[in-house]
Amino acid sequence: MNSASLSAPLLLLVGAFAPSLATAGREVSTSSTTATRTSTTPLVPPAPELTEQELRAIEESTLGEPPPASADSGVVQGLSRALQSMNPAMSFILDVAAGYFTIDTPDQRGAHDPSRTGFTFQQLELSVNANVDPFFRFDANLVFGEFGVEIEEAYASTLRLPGNFQLRAGQFLTRFGRINGTHPHQWSFMDQPLVNAKFFGGEGSRGLALEVSWLAPLPWYLELVASSGNPTGDCCARSFLGDAEIPLTGPEDLLYTLALEQFIPFDPSWSLSVGLSSQLGPNNTGPGNRSVIHGADLYLRYRPVDSTERAALSWQTEVMFRSRQVPGDLLQDLGLYSQLVWNLSLRWELGLRYEFVTGVAEDPLDLDWDAERQRYAAQVTFYPSHFSRVRAQVNHDYPRYAEAYWAFLVNLEVLVGAHGAHQF
Amino acid sequence: MSPIARILTLCLLVVPATAQAKLQVVASVPDLAAIASAIGSEHVDVVCLTSPNQDPHYVDPRPSFMVTLNRADLLVVIGLDLESSWLGRLITNSRNPEIQVGSNGYLEVSSVVERLQVPNTPIDRAMGDIHAGGNPHFLLDPRRARSVAQAIAGRLALLAPNHAKDFNAKLEQLDRQLLIVATEARERFQTLTPGQRQVVAYHQSLAYLLDWLGLTPIATVEPRPGIAPSPSHTALVLRTMRSTKTHTLLQESYYQRGPSETLARLANARLYVFPGGADFEGGESYVERLRKLSQGLFEVLGASNAAVSGD
Numbered sequence: 001m002n003s004a005s006l007s008a009p010l011l012l013l014v015g016a017f018a019p020s021l022a023t024a025g026r027e028v029s030t031s032s033t034t035a036t037r038t039s040t041t042p043l044v045p046p047a048p049e050l051t052e053q054e055l056r057a058i059e060e061s062t063l064g065e066p067p068p069a070s071a072d073s074g075v076v077q078g079l080s081r082a083l084q085s086m087n088p089a090m091s092f093i094l095d096v097a098a099g100y101f102t103i104d105t106p107d108q109r110g111a112h113d114p115s116r117t118g119f120t121f122q123q124l125e126l127s128v129n130a131n132v133d134p135f136f137r138f139d140a141n142l143v144f145g146e147f148g149v150e151i152e153e154a155y156a157s158t159l160r161l162p163g164n165f166q167l168r169a170g171q172f173l174t175r176f177g178r179i180n181g182t183h184p185h186q187w188s189f190m191d192q193p194l195v196n197a198k199f200f201g202g203e204g205s206r207g208l209a210l211e212v213s214w215l216a217p218l219p220w221y222l223e224l225v226a227s228s229g230n231p232t233g234d235c236c237a238r239s240f241l242g243d244a245e246i247p248l249t250g251p252e253d254l255l256y257t258l259a260l261e262q263f264i265p266f267d268p269s270w271s272l273s274v275g276l277s278s279q280l281g282p283n284n285t286g287p288g289n290r291s292v293i294h295g296a297d298l299y300l301r302y303r304p305v306d307s308t309e310r311a312a313l314s315w316q317t318e319v320m321f322r323s324r325q326v327p328g329d330l331l332q333d334l335g336l337y338s339q340l341v342w343n344l345s346l347r348w349e350l351g352l353r354y355e356f357v358t359g360v361a362e363d364p365l366d367l368d369w370d371a372e373r374q375r376y377a378a379q380v381t382f383y384p385s386h387f388s389r390v391r392a393q394v395n396h397d398y399p400r401y402a403e404a405y406w407a408f409l410v411n412l413e414v415l416v417g418a419h420g421a422h423q424f
Numbered sequence: 425m426s427p428i429a430r431i432l433t434l435c436l437l438v439v440p441a442t443a444q445a446k447l448q449v450v451a452s453v454p455d456l457a458a459i460a461s462a463i464g465s466e467h468v469d470v471v472c473l474t475s476p477n478q479d480p481h482y483v484d485p486r487p488s489f490m491v492t493l494n495r496a497d498l499l500v501v502i503g504l505d506l507e508s509s510w511l512g513r514l515i516t517n518s519r520n521p522e523i524q525v526g527s528n529g530y531l532e533v534s535s536v537v538e539r540l541q542v543p544n545t546p547i548d549r550a551m552g553d554i555h556a557g558g559n560p561h562f563l564l565d566p567r568r569a570r571s572v573a574q575a576i577a578g579r580l581a582l583l584a585p586n587h588a589k590d591f592n593a594k595l596e597q598l599d600r601q602l603l604i605v606a607t608e609a610r611e612r613f614q615t616l617t618p619g620q621r622q623v624v625a626y627h628q629s630l631a632y633l634l635d636w637l638g639l640t641p642i643a644t645v646e647p648r649p650g651i652a653p654s655p656s657h658t659a660l661v662l663r664t665m666r667s668t669k670t671h672t673l674l675q676e677s678y679y680q681r682g683p684s685e686t687l688a689r690l691a692n693a694r695l696y697v698f699p700g701g702a703d704f705e706g707g708e709s710y711v712e713r714l715r716k717l718s719q720g721l722f723e724v725l726g727a728s729n730a731a732v733s734g735d
Contacts, residue, residue: 134526137516160521164494215494215519221487263487268475271486303484306477308680346652346680385651386482387549416549419505421513424485 088130088138091417093185095122103405107369107397110192111202111235112145112184114409121146122190122411125183127420135160141183152183152206164215168227174205174257175213175225176277177297177318182423188341188351189379190393190411195320195335195357198369199293201242203235205257205279221263231255231281239291239322239365244284255281263424273299273424283324285365291324303343312343324365331365333358349381359401371400387415447584450496450523452507453480454701455563456533456572458710460500463577463594467587471496473511476701479678481553481650485510493518496529497583500576503532504539504560528582536575537562540631552648554628563701565632566606566714573598601711606636609718613637613725619669620725624661624693626675626684633674637718639725642670645683653683665691671728674721676700696724 097114108115112122124144132138140154155170175181179196196204209229216222231240231254240255248254259277266272277295282288296319303312317338324331335357342350359371379393395407447468451457457472464470471492474483480502493499493514501507515523515530522529539558547556562568577595581588613621621638623630626645634641643664647657664670671693673684678700688695698720702713 131525134521134524157516159516159524161519164519166517166519215490215517219491221491223487261487265486265488271484271488273487301484305475306678308678310479310482385549386553419509421511422485422509423513424487 086130088128089418089420091127091415091420093123093125093127093413093415095124095185095190095411095413096120097122097190097409097411099407099409101405101407103403106405106407107399107402108191108407109194109197109202110184112143113191113202114407114411123184125152125185127417129420131159132156150203152203164217166213166215168211168213169209171208172206172211174207174209174227174229174279175211175259175261176200176205176257176279176293177259177275177295177320178273178299178316179318180204185413185415186423188339188349188381189353189377190391190409191377191395193318193337193353194355194373194375195318195337198333198335198357198366199239199320199322201233201235201238203233206236207231207233207255209255220265221261223261225257225259225261227257228254229257237281239279239283239293239324240281241284246282246284253282255279268305269302271301273297273301283326283365285324285326289325289327291322293320293322295320309345310343311345312341314341315339316341326364331360331363333360333363347383349379349383351377351379351381353377353379369399369401373397373399373401387419389413447497447580448495449498449500449580450492452499452501452511453563454704455569455710455713456500456502456576457704458702458708458713459563459569459573459598460498460576460580461704462598462709462711463573463591464580465590465594467584467590468580470704472704474701475705476699476703477677478700479676480506480700481509483507483510485514489514490518493523494520496520496523498529498531498579499523500531500533500579502560502563503534504555504557506555506560528579531575531579533572533575534558534560534562536571537568538571540635541628552646553650554648559628559631561629562632563710564630564717565636566602566711567636568632569710570599570602573602598711602714605711605714605718609637609714609722612722613639613718616722616725620671620728622668622670623672623674623725624665624670624687626673626679629676630674633717637721642668645673645675645687652680658683658687662687662690665693672696672725674698694724694728696721 095112097120099114099117099120101117106115114120114122126142126144129137129139135158136156137159138156141152143150143152151171153172155168155172158167161167173181179187179193180200192202192204207229209227211225211227213223213225216224230248231237232242234243237255257277257279259275261273261275264272275297279293281291283291297317299314299316301312301314317336319334319336321334322332337353337355339351339353344350355375357373359369359373360366361370363370375398376396377393379391381389381391383389391411393409393411395409397407398404447464449460449464449468449470451460451470451472453474454472454476457470460468461470473489473492474480499515501511515525521527524530534557539562542558543554543556547554563572573595577591580591618640622640622642623634624643624645625641628644628649643661645653645658645661647654665687671691673688673693673695675681675684675695675697676699677697681695681697684695687693698717702708702710
């Protein structure tokens with residue numbers, strides 16, 4: 001590459017910056033007269049009946065002396081504005097783990113679980129989001145894993161629909177219960193609950209879909225969510241078509257999910273979330289055969305608002321029941337997990353989890369998991385800052401259909417870039 | 425089902441009763457709520473999402489906030505990423521087009537304030553949890569609050585032009601009070617000796633308070649913003665306090681007190697803990713809060729004289 005082709009982009013770059021730097025320079029001169037003039041938004045948008053002179057008079061009579069601004073702050077603020085861009089907010093979240101399992105082939109089901117003795121690259125998630133325009137917001141989560149890149153989520157949400165409605169369209173995690181709609185880095189434990197893995201798949205229920213949700217005009221939070229998507233993918237729709245290559249013929253072949261979420265704040269410290277969810281869709285055992293999953297979830301949280309240690313205690317439980325129509329039979333099983341997470345201080349967190357999932361004997365659709373399974377887990381987390389955590393977790397796993405085992409896991413999670421909003 | 429049925433009946437009674445013409449204002453922090461309430465007075469209902477003893481950086485994004493935001497005509501926030509970890513998604517999901525970023529019902533007051541600690545070098549989180557746009561705790565300075573009050577008055581007038589005169593009258597009144605508080609306290613603090621005006625803050629959140637009152641920051645108990653104090657850094661702060669003869673520690677009530685209390689004991693200093701905002705629920709005005717804050721602080725700094733002579 002010759003020097004001319006190098007300098008051209010450089011010139012462009014300088015050209016792009018020059019006007020903004022000039023603006024920054026101008027602002028220095030005005031900021032010494034009125035500090036408030038450096039703002040980009042109008043301070044007092046004129047009310048209809050006021051003239052420019054009246055406004056000026058009010059401004060003069062109310063403004064008084066501006067706070068003494070240091071000489072360079074105007075420059076710096078101008079500079080930071082020059083560096084403003086329309087880039088979306090982006091962050092990378094890395095999860096890596098090391099583990100020791102007491103058997104050679106542990107039955108870890110989550111796609112991002114630590115899954116073997118030695119190291120596991122759980123995931124590197126690139127989260128990107130921004131408002132598209134006044135009408136849509138864009139969110140995407142691209143996951144780089146050991147086996148390549150997947151578009152975990154990429155969707156648009158509406159911002160201005162009337163009647164308290166909101167639409168989401170694209171690829172996203174289904175809002176079913178509490179865990180399914182969230183990403184591994186939002187979980188307290190470093191592996192996916194067994195029931196989610198068995199009923200939905202290692203990636204959870206997720207896919208191309210359209211969702212409509214409605215916030216009820218009530219004094220408390222009650223949201224109804226309905227979505228419809230493709231019932232395909234072994235990762236994400238195990239109880240439905242899974243990886244069977246069956247063409248869809250009409251709306252009756254789609255996957256439908258309905259959820260109702262409520263939130264009851266008892267006081268500023270105590271609160272309770274409860275939800276009910278159902279998912280219905282075709283399965284791959286013959287025309288007209290369907291599967292249905294019903295779930296109930298509960299999240300009780302105590303966080304003293306004025307705790308200087310950011311202490312909190314939360315109890316989260318999900319129960320799911322599944323029923324699948326197969327030729328001449330109805331297969332039914334259920335599963336649950338229940339976890340208690342205690343944030344002791346800014347830096348330490350403890351968690352306990354119990355899981356129980358039943359199996360159908362000689363399940364034709366789930367040959368390698370046809371009996372009951374229980375798992376106990378305990379974890380301790382250390383937070384060096386708000387952007388990193390180190391976790392240690394012990395699992396004791398009892399599958400009735402295989403050998404019981406222990407797992408000793410450690411995980412490191414780090415986040416760089418924009419700090420995304422938490423979910424309750 | 426019976427409690428749910430009871431709530432349902434209750435809400436049927438409540439919903440029509442709450443339908444009125446007052447402007448619904450939601451504020452992220454109590455100081456903003458108190459300012460908005462002072463200007464809007466009888467024409468607005470102000471709801472504050474957080475309490476004065478709650479750290480505004482770390483708030484649980486309760487779904488109930490979504491209901492509050494859904495009905496808001498105006499949302500007033502500090503900005504500069506102070507609320508970004510909890511408020512962003514709630515705004516998106518509030519299903520209220522009027523309070524989305526860029527709408528008239530969304531006001532980020534940091535846009536009208538002359539900020540401090542705007543990073544002038546490339547930033548990195550190795551520096552701690554710093555705010556890229558500058559320090560967001562500017563409501564600890566009444567002079568900057570004057571611009572904030574003006575911006576709020578302007579926005580209220582835009583949303584309810586019929587009451588613009590009232591808003592402007594209230595703004596003038598508040599502005600005068602703020603100017604008096606600002607000037608009186610500043611002059612009063614000038615009577616302290618330079619030694620008495622030296623302070624150690626817990627977090628880098630007090631820049632504006634120190635700027636207003638002419639105080640000198642000596643160190644922060646946190647080694648970097650958002651990083652919990654380590655033994656070695658705390659020891660360094662102690663040595664610095666001793667060598668500079670600093671006898672006052674300051675912090676908001678929502679930060680942990682253990683390290684500051686230990687430092688106060690070992691350095692023969694006083695720890696002054698104050699609420700992070702006005703007691704808006706309790707009816708405290710923003711001006712009252714500033715008076716109480718500066719009065720309390722003045723007494724502590726003034727008393728450090730005795731501590732110095734006792735050394």
